[in-house]
Amino acid sequence: MTVEVKKQMMIRDVHIADRPRERLIRQGAVSLSNQELIAILLRTGTKEESVLMLANSVLKTFDKIQDLKDATIEEMMAVNGIGQAKAVQILAAVELGKRIYRKHTEGRYVIKSPEDAAAYLMTDMSSLLQEHFVVLFLNVKNEVLHKQTVFIGSLNSSIVHPREIVRP
Known part of the structure; x- marks a missing residue:
């Protein structure tokens, strides 16, 4: 009886042109999946998991990408492989997204209706x-x-x- 051990592909095993960071530079952020964008934020994986697999774990933990906007540091750190530093990086990016989305102009917002x-x-x-x-x-x-x-x-x-x- 043989047991097949499937080796996980690490980011260094991916051709350089196909890596998320390089694709973002070449094709723009819109061309990347949510998993790849989170992988860029995380920067590195763990000894056991590639950064893409770690990003996938984050997406599995939060049912929808929108659920990240309400995530706490503790919830992020509950994902295996996410420590305090990585949790803070993701939450900081989410907060920047919230602030950009608010669409407040330099002047004051006018209410007409x-x-x-x-x-x-x-x-x-x-x-x-x-x-x-x-x-x-x-x-x-x-x-x-x-x-x-x-x-x-x-x-x-x-x-x-x-x-x-x-x-x-």
Whole structure:
């Protein structure tokens, strides 16, 4: 009886032109898979796992790539092969993505309609698990001066007294 041992392909075994970093330089980031982008962030694998396999482990741990935006350092470190430094690298990249996505311009954001207010708040509020009552403070030009969460409610309701809105 023979037992076949499958050797895992390490990144150094991949032809240099096919490595994620080199492909990004040549073809742009849009040409890479989520696994390859995470592998670039991680930079190295472990003795037992290639960086691509480690990136795949991260993707398997979080069902959807969007779940990374809510991940904690502890959840990242629960992935075998991810230590504190690698967890911090991934979370820093996710935070940069959040900040870029917020689309805030150099000037103040102007609210002209309820849709504008929704667009302004959607990035921050779309992943919340409870109702949040948020107040936007505007100047006379309808520019956002400040945003404040006044009350955090239950799963599907938020009861707020008017004085809670006026107080801030």
